[in-house]
Every structure is written in structure tokens, then in C-alpha cells.
Amino acid sequence: MEFEDPEMIKSYISEIKKFTDLDEFKEIKQRDKMQHEFALRELFPTFAQEHPFLFRKIINGDDLTMLYKMLDSITSVNNGEMTKIQVEQSLGNDLANLFKN
Numbered sequence: 001m002e003f004e005d006p007e008m009i010k011s012y013i014s015e016i017k018k019f020t021d022l023d024e025f026k027e028i029k030q031r032d033k034m035q036h037e038f039a040l041r042e043l044f045p046t047f048a049q050e051h052p053f054l055f056r057k058i059i060n061g062d063d064l065t066m067l068y069k070m071l072d073s074i075t076s077v078n079n080g081e082m083t084k085i086q087v088e089q090s091l092g093n094d095l096a097n098l099f100k101n
Contacts (some may be wrong), residue, residue: 006071006078009054012047013067016058019043069094 010083019025019040029036040059048055055070063097076082082090 004074006074009051010068010071012044012051013058013064016040016044016047016055020059020061063096065090066098 007050020029025036025039028039037056041055052055054067057067070091073082073087077084077087
């Protein structure tokens, strides 16, 4: 089973973060969060439409640690290094530990 290219998603995250880190976009966000989102949607319309939840997490500056673990896991499955079941168990354990602490 082939998943969407995780490296492409990481690339989008990096590009979007470059814009959210610009003073201009920080100022827009302080004034009006909706305008901030719309301005970034204009720059990344396809990604924002195809991944709306992820797009909002990125522009809101949420912690993406687990997302990166998931993307790395998808790469491992795509490369045949791990099975989907192994990845599910590993990520499940990581999430359980995250919420235990």
C-alpha cells in the first residue's frame, strides 16, 4: 500500500512555516487570524484544500512532533522497512505514552 509522499508534505510544512515566520504574516495574524489564514490559503491553495486540518495546525503554530513521526513511519512502510501493523503499534505506544505523562 502506497501512501501520499511524506517528503512532499514535509516540504509544504517547511514552505508554509517560512511564510508564517515572516514579520508581515505575524502582524497580520495579530490583527486578524482569519485574514492571516486567507492570505496563506492564497499562497498554498491546493495544500490548504487537500489537507485543511493539517494546514490549520501548521499556520496556528501547533506542535507537529507526532505528525513528523507519522510521516517518517509512512516513509518506513513505503520503503518496506516496517509493516503497517508495526507502525500502528509503534505510533499507538507513542501516543499512549504522550497522554500518560
